[in-house]
Amino acid sequence: MDNRAEGMERFSRRQFLKVSAIWAGGTWVIGMPALQGKSFTVLSEQEAVIMDALADTIIPPDEEYVGGREAMVTRFLDQQLGRYGYLQREKERYHTCLPALNRSSLNRFGELFTELDEEARTAHLTEIEAGLHDSGALENGWGEYSPSAFFRLVRDHCMMGFYGSPQHGGNKHFVSFRMLGLT
Amino acid sequence: MTIRDKHADAVVVGSGAGGGVVAKELSEAGLKVVLLERGGWAHYAAHGDDELTAQRSFPLEAFFGPDNERYRRVAVDRQGNERVVLPNDWAYQNNAACVGSGTVSYGAMAWRFMREDFTMRSTYGDIAGSTLADWPISYDELEPHYEKAEWEIGVAGDDDQNPFAPPRKKPHPMPPFPHTEESKVLEKAAKTLGYHPFPIPMLRNSVPYDNRPACVHVRNCVGFACPVDAKNGTQNTVIPKAIATGNCELRIHAQVTHVLMNDSGKATGVRYIDKEDQEHIQSADIIVLSASATETPRLLLNSRNRLHPHGIGNRYDWVGRNLQGHAYCGADGLFGEELFNRDGPGATIAIADFVHNNPGITGGAVLCNEFIKLPYAYSSGFRPPGSKSWGRAHKEFQKRNYMRNVSIRGPVQEVPNFESRVEVSDSVRDYWEMPVARISGFKLDEDIKTARFIADKAQKWLEAAGATEVWQSIPGTGVSGSQHQSGTCRMGDDPQTSVTDRYGRVHDVDNLFIADGSLHVTNGGFNPVLTIMALGYRVSEYIVKEWQAGNRF
Numbered sequence: 136m137d138n139r140a141e142g143m144e145r146f147s148r149r150q151f152l153k154v155s156a157i158w159a160g161g162t163w164v165i166g167m168p169a170l171q172g173k174s175f176t177v178l179s180e181q182e183a184v185i186m187d188a189l190a191d192t193i194i195p196p197d198e199e200y201v202g203g204r205e206a207m208v209t210r211f212l213d214q215q216l217g218r219y220g221y222l223q224r225e226k227e228r229y230h231t232c233l234p235a236l237n238r239s240s241l242n243r244f245g246e247l248f249t250e251l252d253e254e255a256r257t258a259h260l261t262e263i264e265a266g267l268h269d270s271g272a273l274e275n276g277w278g279e280y281s282p283s284a285f286f287r288l289v290r291d292h293c294m295m296g297f298y299g300s301p302q303h304g305g306n307k308h309f310v311s312f313r314m315l316g317l318t
Numbered sequence: 319m320t321i322r323d324k325h326a327d328a329v330v331v332g333s334g335a336g337g338g339v340v341a342k343e344l345s346e347a348g349l350k351v352v353l354l355e356r357g358g359w360a361h362y363a364a365h366g367d368d369e370l371t372a373q374r375s376f377p378l379e380a381f382f383g384p385d386n387e388r389y390r391r392v393a394v395d396r397q398g399n400e401r402v403v404l405p406n407d408w409a410y411q412n413n414a415a416c417v418g419s420g421t422v423s424y425g426a427m428a429w430r431f432m433r434e435d436f437t438m439r440s441t442y443g444d445i446a447g448s449t450l451a452d453w454p455i456s457y458d459e460l461e462p463h464y465e466k467a468e469w470e471i472g473v474a475g476d477d478d479q480n481p482f483a484p485p486r487k488k489p490h491p492m493p494p495f496p497h498t499e500e501s502k503v504l505e506k507a508a509k510t511l512g513y514h515p516f517p518i519p520m521l522r523n524s525v526p527y528d529n530r531p532a533c534v535h536v537r538n539c540v541g542f543a544c545p546v547d548a549k550n551g552t553q554n555t556v557i558p559k560a561i562a563t564g565n566c567e568l569r570i571h572a573q574v575t576h577v578l579m580n581d582s583g584k585a586t587g588v589r590y591i592d593k594e595d596q597e598h599i600q601s602a603d604i605i606v607l608s609a610s611a612t613e614t615p616r617l618l619l620n621s622r623n624r625l626h627p628h629g630i631g632n633r634y635d636w637v638g639r640n641l642q643g644h645a646y647c648g649a650d651g652l653f654g655e656e657l658f659n660r661d662g663p664g665a666t667i668a669i670a671d672f673v674h675n676n677p678g679i680t681g682g683a684v685l686c687n688e689f690i691k692l693p694y695a696y697s698s699g700f701r702p703p704g705s706k707s708w709g710r711a712h713k714e715f716q717k718r719n720y721m722r723n724v725s726i727r728g729p730v731q732e733v734p735n736f737e738s739r740v741e742v743s744d745s746v747r748d749y750w751e752m753p754v755a756r757i758s759g760f761k762l763d764e765d766i767k768t769a770r771f772i773a774d775k776a777q778k779w780l781e782a783a784g785a786t787e788v789w790q791s792i793p794g795t796g797v798s799g800s801q802h803q804s805g806t807c808r809m810g811d812d813p814q815t816s817v818t819d820r821y822g823r824v825h826d827v828d829n830l831f832i833a834d835g836s837l838h839v840t841n842g843g844f845n846p847v848l849t850i851m852a853l854g855y856r857v858s859e860y861i862v863k864e865w866q867a868g869n870r871f
Contacts, residue, residue, distance in 0.1 A: 193708040200717075220379050221386060221406050257709055290708050291698070295377055298693035299370040303378065311693055315720040317537070317660070 175209075177216040177226055178233075183209050185233045188249045192256040193293040200314045201307075203293050211296030211305030225288065232285040235276040239268055260286060320597045326352040326567075328861070329588055329602040331574045331617070334419030335847050336834035337608030338552025339467070339854030340861075342559050344604075345566035347862040352600055353560065354572040354590055357383040359553070360416035360423075362543040369692045373414055373423035373801075374541035376406045377694075382423050382543075383415030388749030391612075394758035396796070402746055411643075411757055411799030413610050417570060418553025420801055421847065425540035425663060425689055426521040426549050428473040429844035430464045430852075432484050433457045434674040434681075435731070438840045442680045445764050448733045449640055453839045454811045454820040455856075457484050463852035463859070471851060472527045472550040475519025482514065482670035492524045495533070500657040500724055501667035504687055507783035513669045518686055521847070522663075523548040528555065539663030540689040552851075572598075575752050577605060577621040577630055577830065584871075585630075585830040591750050603870055604829050604861060608854070611641065611803035611836040612740050616755045618807070618824075619742045631807065631824040634814045638740035640805040642841045643798025644729035645761055647769035648685070649776035650700055651785025656721035664690035672728075672775050673843040680764050683728030683772045683843040685779070696720060702789045724785065726776035729802065730769045730793075731843040733762050738797045740806050759797035769793055802846055804835035822857040829871035833857040 175183055190203025203209075215222035216229060237248045240259045244251055248259065262268060268275070268282040277285070296305030312318045327349035330337045341353040360382050365371070371381040379386065386404045393401050393409035403410045414420045434441045436453040444450070465488050467473075474492035477483035494517035497505055508515040522544075523532045533548040547554055560566035571593035578586045578599065587601035607614045615638035619629035631637050668686040676682050691700055697716065698707065700723055706712045738759025746754045773790040780788045810816025813825040822837055824830040833854045835846055842849060864871070 194713055195710050197710070197713065200713075215378060219387075221377060221404065260708075291377070293708070294697040295370055295694055298697045299378075300366075300368040302366075302368060303370060311716075314717055315693055315696075316656075316658075317693065 175213045178209070178213045178229070182229065182233045183213070184249055185237045186212060188256065189236070189289055190293050190296070192253060192260055193290055194297050195253055201310055203297055205307065206297050206305055206310050207307045208293050208296035208305050211299070211303050212292055214304040215292075222292070228280055228285065228288070231276070231278040232280050232282070235278075236263070236282070236285070239263070239275060239282070320599055323352070323598050323600045326350050326600065326602040327865075328352075328604040328606060329354065329600050330606045330608060331588060332356075332419065332608035332610065332613070332834065333417050333552060333557060333568065334413075334608060334610065334834065335421050335552060335850040336854040337606065338418065338421070338557045338560075339851050340606050340608060340833050340858050341566050341568075342556035343855060343858030344861060345560045345563040347865065349565065349604075349862075349865060351560065351566040352602065353557070353566055353568045354574055354588070354600070355417050355568065355570050356573045357415035357417065357419075358570045360414070360418070360543060362545045365543055367538045367542065369538070369541070369694050372538070372541035372692075373420070374692065375695055376412075380405050380412060380414075384412070390746055390748055390754045392743045392746050392754060392756040394756065396760060400756075408800075409757075411612060411803060413612075413801055413803065416553075417557065417568070418551040419610070421521075421551030422543050422553050423541055424551070424801070424847060425665065425845070427665070427686070427845040428468065428475060428519040428521045428848045429684065429842070429846075430484055430486070431457065431842035431844060431849050432482065432670070432673055435840060435842040435844075436460075438681065438731070438733075441674070445680055445733050445762070447735055447762055448764070449736045450733050451808070451810065451815070451839050454809055454816075460849070460852050460856060461486065463855035464848060466855050467848055467851040471521055471552070471555045472523060473519050473521055473848070474524035476517060477519075479516035480514065480670055482673065490519060492527055495520060495522070495524050495666055497666050498661050498664065499659045500664075501687060503657060503783050504667050504724070504779065507779060508667075508669055511778065511782050513671045513779070515667050515669050518666055518668045521550040523550065530554065535661045535663075537660060537662040537690050538692070540665075541692070573750055574609070574617060575620065575750055577607070577617060579621070579623050579625065579630065579827070581625070583625050583827060585827050604831065606831045606833055606857070606861075608832070608834040610834055611806045612755050612757070612799060614832055614834055614836045615740045615806040616742055620752055630827060630830065631817045633826060636808065636815065636817050638806050639736050639738075640734035640808055641738040641740055641757070641759055641797060641799055641803065642732045642734050642805040642838070643800055643802040644683075644841065645732050645765040645769045645793045645798065646727055647683070647730055647773040647776075647790070647792055648688075648725060648727035649773055649780050649788055649790045650723060650725045651780035651783070651788040652719055653722045653724060653783075653785050657724055658690075658721040662690055664688065669779075672772060676771060679768050679771050680733055681731035681768055681843055683730040683768075685726050685728040685772065685776055688725035688727050691720070691723065691725070696723075700725060702787060724780060724783070726779055727791075728772045728776065729843060729845060730765060730772055731841060732765050732798060734805050734840060735759065735762055757797060757799060761793065761795050761798065766792065766795065802835075802841060804838035804841045804846055807832050807836035808839045809837045810839065821860040822853065823860075831857055831861065
């Protein structure tokens with residue numbers, strides 16, 4: 136079994152087991168960690184889970200303020216990839232690079248990106264940012280895209296989703312505005 | 319089937335800082351004017367407070383235009399590589415496309431250039447690799463037009479506090495804005511250094527003016543339309559007045575593609591396409607181009623004809639040359655205490671000590687405290703070199719420092735060069751099948767040297783104010799343009815080294831005028847908008863005088 140197939144199998148099994156209980160609006164809801172999955176228009180549920188892990192690594196949660204995942208950065212991104220606008224042309228890049236990124240940690244850590252803890256995710260993204268995964272990207276499923284360029288793009292989009300106006304689907308409950316002291 | 323619109327005395331292309339003024343002046347003098355604008359109205363109610371579509375950075379779309387569907391440009395890098403760019407790409411060098419253009423969403427600093435800004439060549443001599451020249455007109459010739467712009471469009475300021483201000487006959491019509499907490503700290507520090515701080519003149523109402531209210535200090539000011547209409551652009555001052563004369567018709571969503579000429583070398587009108595893709599010809603006795611320092615030269619170059627095989631006004635290859643913006647530089651500092659008090663737009667204090675007369679330096683810049691940093695913009699800039707750009711350390715930096723950051727910035731006057739230019743692409747066309755603008759060039763080393771000098775002054779200012787950590791911001795060597803674009807149809811007395819005469823008239827076409835930043839020979843060590851407005855008044859004054867004397871051009 137090659138890395139890719141193995142990764143996908145493990146991904147599915149782990150995600151199936153990772154069903155969790157979440158308190159939402161006065162009632163317990165049983166579901167995937169990426170609650171919003173089904174309502175996405177561009178990203179698949181699996182892609183959304185990977186994106187959530189990315190968003191929470193780029194903007195991690197802390198005791199005071201939620202991170203990128205709970206600020207709904209993934210919802211922001213899905214909306215922007217789906218509407219007419221400047222981000223729409225990055226749709227294919229996300230479809231290719233999110234799964235590639237998820238598998239890219241297998242060699243080094245033996246686990247999918249989504250299964251790593253924050254420290255390992257940070258270490259892995261630091262390598263990708265530095266261009267250490269750029270050679271051999273094609274064979275590793277990144278298609279025509281450069282892993283480091285994809286990281287720069289995702290980083291920027293996460294900042295948009297976290298710090299931009301909530302009208303675009305992110306920055307839930309004005310979290311970044313509260314964090315900066317603006318509201 | 320082409321629609322031939324009713325003949326007008328004058329047609330004005332573009333409703334920004336220059337065109338809005340010209341439309342009002344000509345229509346008040348009794349000329350029948352058609353004002354063509356490629357965009358529509360851009361109101362606060364339709365946009366709101368969305369940073370991601372505002373005019374400072376617009377990663378999702380440029381609300382104030384132009385749109386990504388129909389507009390393209392070609393950007394050329396220092397190695398000569400071409401890239402097709404959309405309006406939200408920084409390399410597009412975007413200005414707005416709406417009624418009022420950039421004056422709807424600008425920061426509204428209302429500078430008069432200094433005397434030396436008009437005489438850069440005789441002040442600083444020949445600079446290697448540059449086309450530096452004096453303006454054909456002096457500060458004193460433009461002074462009455464600055465005054466008119468200040469009173470008709472509305473400026474709050476007080477030059478008595480600025481010993482470097484050029485002479486003026488009348489004070490500003492409105493009192494200056496008060497300093498913020500941050501500016502008070504900077505004011506004290508500037509005085510200890512022997513600098514001369516003063517309040518930034520602003521095209522904003524510090525008190526009710528011209529039937530519109532005073533500024534309410536919203537945070538989202540620069541980059542946004544004003545929610546209470548206290549920011550003064552051409553869209554809420556001169557353009558409504560032009561329309562009220564009954565002599566001016568504003569046509570929006572009108573994309574002009576050509577200036578039309580007859581066989582005797584006279585301009586006869588313009589061709590434009592309306593919102594329904596219908597072609598029109600608007601004939602006029604006088605044609606005024608106020609389409610910006612990128613789009614005006616593009617229009618001249620795209621209008622080549624038998625008499626002007628290289629483009630109108632381009633007999634000596636000066637159309638599109640000398641593209642300049644500003645070499646923005648400065649310093650950022652972190653303070654022990656929170657100095658940010660949320661009062662928009664934030665920029666209130668300036669020093670003009672280093673705009674000229676800097677030993678061994680060509681020109682210089684006014685230094686101002688920066689407008690309020692918006693949340694997304696702050697997430698990627700405004701931190702010491704080498705800082706983490708994501709992750710836990712990044713988030714902690716955001717939380718700890720947003721309120722404690724103070725930035726000083728200065729628009730360094732770029733020395734013009736012949737190779738920084740706007741051409742038309744030979745391969746890429748826009749939605750209307752017209753060759754798009756191709757932008758290439760660079761800044762001279764001289765500009766970077768000046769920027770380092772100015773950034774050093776900014777750093778000293780922040781240190782004197784008590785900043786605990788200070789770092790500089792130095793511009794790259796790429797071509798400038800964007801919101802301060804200028805210089806591409808410079809005015810001059812010699813037709814062999816300029817595009818228009820001293821009244822903005824294209825040298826070999828008697829009834830074709832330009833009134834926008836294209837005319838600037840040099841772009842000043844200041845934000846250029848009040849100078850563009852003043853030139854609008856000057857060009858108009860000449861046209862009206864000739865018209866009233868019976869000249870039908």
